[in-house]
Amino acid sequence: MPNVHHADHAPTPAAPFGAIEGTHWIDTLNDGSPVLIRPLRPEDRQRETDFINRLSEQACRFRFLGNLKEASPALLDQLMDVDYQDRMAFVALAHDNGELREVGVSRYSASGDDRQCECAVTVADDWRHRGLGVLLMRRLIDIARKNGFRRMFSIDAAENEPMRELADYLGFRRRLDPDDAAQAIHTLDF
Template identity: 30%
Template structure:
């Protein structure tokens, strides 16, 4: 017995696939896997089959044509073809997460392309899928052009390939957001987007903060947030969470010393900061706030909304360092700051007027505003 790949188009009508499979079965061909790609020309069926050694390529083509198949392509396959397509794509996605620069090779492997070329110009949308050529837009700029002699590309293959390219771009952007923060006192921290793997470090961060710092951050109390709540903060549906960590030099384990959350709703985003007590008043909160403001501006949000207690003077100073006037509303002991992002002012301190005070903090959950503890 020998493994073969068969691709053929049949009319997308009830019973036509069974006619094709029956024609193969009459010749002792065992179908191991089948994928159906819907196209305007009909249903493109992609088979992995096990055929008797006495059957060759011409015999398989003849069997497909007798089963009402057309545009048939046949090629020998290997045992690795037995891995189902979703598992194979997930494995390739894992490779991209580890090495986003390997997008071209991943595309070649997934699609069996003969050539993969990156070009600095964007792809033309209506030319995205051709007979044996595929164009993919690279979210980072430019495009990929893939070519293979046979079989022709399908819309389903294009969708998978575009998803992998977008994954590679997202991972690359995440790596680009990783920076080393040099503080005025000479200490260095790593600032990067948070991941689900940071849960233990963020729990330790909260445990290492004083009750006052936690209360300033969450406003609702000084208790430790539940792990499920922290998981939601680490992976917001819209927005970003940054963590600042020690560099872990000299064999020391990395530890999270600050967390900044930016959660979006509509055209606004809410901000929250938490800095471990022994790292406060060293410039960490200011640096995180500036990075989140930059992220919000690049994302096109109209404004940032921040909440804090009126007594939280350190956070008020942090907002003042942004160098732009912001309206601040007071409701009892709670201050709400709105930082406009559409157009950055030339500079100036946070404004003060009757009943309005410069402030900062952040609470991404609208049901209960959270403070920006420092």
């Protein structure tokens, strides 16, 4: 179990983040590497751009279910559009050559039914197999539950073995998409 240090700070009254604004965690990964996990903020746009542009072709295909050459402004607008209730994202940041770099992100977005949300998690290729995906998803599951959601799901490439393993580890049920056998649907009820 990773060491977790939780720090909550009082939000400023005009903050768009609500009570989650000052929340952040310093977590230690399985290999001892420290990471800062906190809610995504508007000023993270360039970090998000750099993160996506650094992903391998396979990681992009698994995350976006298709080929992505670079993060377009429209895609970034969508990814940065969080309201901390119906659309939430957590970023994992680590020091890299004197710079704070995004190394992972988890997010959910409410689906048509307000008691369900679709989720996604992406970890930088050079930060995989350290437990970061688990930490990011646990934060996401916790806030989704607190925000009143009862089910979380993800639609992934059926061949995405890392997501299958992560979903299984976290207790998600898996089934092939009845409309597209190349996709799997992972579901977690809480």
